[in-house]
Amino acid sequence: MYQFDRKEYEKRMEWYQDARFGMFIHWGLYSIPARGEWVRSIEEIPEEEYLPFMKEFDARDYNPKQWAKEAKAAGMKYVVLTAKHHDGFCLFDSKYTDYKVTNTPAGRDLIKEYVEALREEGLKVGIYFTLLDWHHPDYPHYGDRIHPMRNHKECGNENRDFSRYTEYLYNQVEEICTNYGQIDIIWFDFSYDDMRGEKWGATKLINMVRSLQPQVIIDNRLEASGEGRGSLYECDPTPYHGDFVSPEQIIPPEGICDKEGNPMVWEACFTMNNNWGYCANDHYYKPASMLIKKLVECVSKGGNMILNVGPDARGKFPKESSAILAEIGRWMDKNHDSIYGCVPAENIPKPDYGRITRNGNKYYVHIYENTLGPLPLLGFDKDKIVKVRALDDGHEVPISNAWMHSDYPDIAFVDLGPDPVLPDPVDYVLEVEMAE
Secondary structure: OOOOOHHHHHHHHHHHHHHOEEEEEOOOHHHOOOEOOOHHHHOOOOHHHHHHHHHOOOOOOOOHHHHHHHHHHOOOOEEEEEEEOOOOOEOOOOOOOOOEHHHOOOOOOHHHHHHHHHHHOOOEEEEEEEOOOOOOOOOOOOOOOOOOOOOOHHHOOOOOOHHHHHHHHHHHHHHHHHHOOOOOEEEEEOOEOOEOHHHHOHHHHHHHHHHHOOOOEEEOOOOOOOOOOHHHHHOOOOOOOOOEEOOEOOOOEOEOEOOOOOEOOEEEEEOOOOOOOOEOOOOOOOOHHHHHHHHHHHHHOOOEEEEEEOOOOOOOOOHHHHHHHHHHHHHHHHHHHHOOOOEEOOOOOOOOOEEEEEEOOEEEEEEOOOOOOOEEEOOOOHHHEEEEEEOOOOOEOOEOOOHHHOOOOOOEEEOOOOOOOOOOOOOEEEEEEEOO
């Protein structure tokens, strides 16, 4: 029986809170119709019209080693892949269903190759596993708010036994926890309406997961949706409360604390465009410059960011995604010290020109736009500043003695030089070391 232990929890979460940046990957049969991962539900596609996609799923361009290399080059420390999404199709060789990748032209267990590729690159291994299943005969069909057959009376639930479904869920999660070595993150998704907590047999499920993978980190969605915080927030944790809060498509305005004001561990998950799964006509990609600043924002508020890629029908990253990852990677290569292991800079106000992160006695001043005149370091005790360096190349940034800020003797200003254009127009970072 799993019992929450604060010291064990904090030890388990150390690497995760140090990492700060990860990759989500949504891939499955839905990548063939290429209208997003919810296509079966949104378009109310009958099973007999969806199943033929299995005959096309050949994974001919699937190269998890390349996926891992791109994630690592972007500065990401962990990856989470959809072993099973809501349509019920499995990217692993489950013995409990025929609705799996080994029965497609791909003909092999893709999760096995994925975990091996991540480990070769030194990345932490994450598995996404849905709690929903629109394929399973015992999952509610008619009347369920999101099932593809929700409006079809002929798909009534009279002969469906949900306990058979939860046993199926349990057995498949046990396979994930048993057959692939150490799993670092299990990302369950998601609860809604009365489908939450013990409806999923959550205590039994988590006791099993913790016994097989005692070091694993789990999200909070056995009891919460993407917007909910669950019992972690209420300071009344259940056995299945999870280890972190998972806001979706939003950065919390002020970070996340529980109702008593204690900081919580959280991870914001984002799409690069407007869909998680591959969508051929969705070219509305967020620019790398924006995503870099959003990563910094998450870290400055005490959170992680996990950024999604939706591979195409054949298993290749979209060219736009790869280009964005490469651009983020170029920034991270020079500035990762301002992300990894960093926390909010308590008692230092957010500057008008950017944000601040901190690691120990080193403060990282993220400058999004230059100031007119020397740059003020508001909130810093000028008598305790040991040195200021440009993070990208380590050169000294001198404390300014210019006349124009003589009316502000208690504020430290730094001299960035005569060029009004910052060396990095996206985010130029200064490392300010303070006396301990």
